[in-house]
Amino acid sequence: MSKATKEKKQNLPQDLPVEAVPADQIDLLKKMYREMLLIRRFEEASARAYAAGKIGGFCHLYIGQEAVGVGSINAINASDYVVSTYRDHGHAIVKDLDVKALMAELFGKRSGVSGGKGGSMHFFDKEKNFMGGHGIVGGHVALAAGIGWASKYRNDKTVTLCFFGEGAANIGAFHEALNLASLWKLPVVFICENNLYSMGTPMYRALSVEDVSIRAVAYNMAKDNFIGDDVTKVKERVQLAVDRARKGEGPTLLEITTYRFRGHSMSDPAKYRTKDEVEEYKKRDPLNRAKLSLLMSGVDEKDLSRMEAEVKSQIEEAVDFAEKSEVPSASDLFSNVYAD
Ligand SMILES: Cc1ncc(C[n+]2csc(CCOP(=O)(O)OP(=O)(O)O)c2C)c(N)n1
Structure with a gap:
């Protein structure tokens, strides 16, 4: 293991203290815990459906990284924009896309958010200002700048979050x-979710820097860098960048350190890292941290169990909806190819 990856890992304290939140933040943390749970259960259901051959193509899960997407997207408004990568399920869920239509998209059904023709990497919803789901690594970062330029031109005070x-x-x-x-x-917040590996390549083999946010210096841009396990902290830090963008003070490059618990995609057995390493990171599971924080803040465990049961049945309904939905017809091949 190289110096850069070692240092990155050493920078992650093993026993991050979990703290209670002030009374006026409990409802927000409950909401964010629910969203993280929804993502986790959605991803687990996707993995099962993929293994059963019900989902085709590539499928990249967000398990382990939930606090980054949930904390970040809770720092913006519904009228703001989100642009994502192929690892887009979690971002789409927090941006309030219909969970049934997302599952149906994975199943390649006509009722999916992209009519069943986009699949896992191409979730999209113009009404919700969710601008994809993109398969080309890094290509969408330029699209985010374009959306930011449109916001500035219209002077509508909207902000774009771009994940990569x-x-x-x-x-x-x-x-x-x-x-x-x-x-x-431009009013854009560039959010690098550094999960330490690009497919099977550890960061030290491809990155010339140990902290991606340092690259902001080359572009005279604001920057920040922090660990993404605590959803409340993620929300607070991203909020600073969002507020700056909305006030017209320009973009920010954030590096948020995180970890994916599964392989790069469903077809990756992740042999490039040890089981011990993965188990070590699972101790820092953002869902467990949020739950513990809620309990320490005085929330009744029964409330959380009820929430967990509701999320479970929401996902079961989504899978049922996806199973029962129609496949696209041959003529659907020609719909939505060109703008009217
Ligand atoms: C331009 C381009 N090159 C290569 C690929 C193949 N590819 C897909 S994901 C990926 C790794 C990207 O890693 P990272 O940006 O760290 O995101 P992560 O998957 O870790 O979330 C690569 C090389 C691609 N999709 N696009």
Whole structure:
């Protein structure tokens, strides 16, 4: 293991203290815990359906990284924009896309968010300002700058959150987007979810820096870097960047350190890391942390059990809906190919 990856791992304290939240933040934490649970159960159901051959194509799960998407998207408004990668299920769920239509998309059904023609990597919902789901590593970072430019041109005070992995920070479009976003003070928050691996490549083998956010310096942009296990803390830190963007003070590059508990995609047995390493990170599970924090804040365990049961049945309904939905017809091949 190289110096960079070692340091990254050492920077993650093994026993991050879990704290109670003030009384006025309990409802928000409950909401965010529910969203993280919804993502986790959605992803587990996706994995089962994929293994049963009901989902085709690629499928990248968000298990382990939930606090990043949930904390970040809770820092914006419904009228703000989110742009994501192929690891888009969690972001779409928090942006309030219909969970049934998301599951149906995975199953390739006509009732899916992209009519069953996009699949796992291409969730999209214009009404909800969820601008994809993109399969090309880093390409969507330039799209986020474009959306930011539109917000500035319209002067509608909307903000865009753009999520990507540390692998995308080595792609040309990332650098072009950051340069123009900073020059034009676009209202975009660039969020690098550094899960330490790009497919099977540990970060030290591909990244020239140990902290992706340092690249903001080259573009005269604000930056921040923190660990993404505590959903409340993620929300607070992302909020600072969102507020700055909304006030017209320009973009920010954030690096949020996280970890994926599963392979890169459903077809990756993840042999490039040890079981011990994965188990070590599972001790930092963001869902367990949020639950413990709620209990320490005085929330009744029965409340949380009820919430867990509701989420379970919501996912069962989504799977049932996806199973029973129609497959697209041959003529659907020609719909939504070009704008009217
Ligand atoms: C331009 C491009 N090159 C290569 C790929 C294949 N590919 C898909 S995901 C991936 C790794 C990206 O890793 P990272 O950006 O760290 O995100 P993570 O998957 O860890 O969330 C690669 C190389 C691609 N989709 N697009």
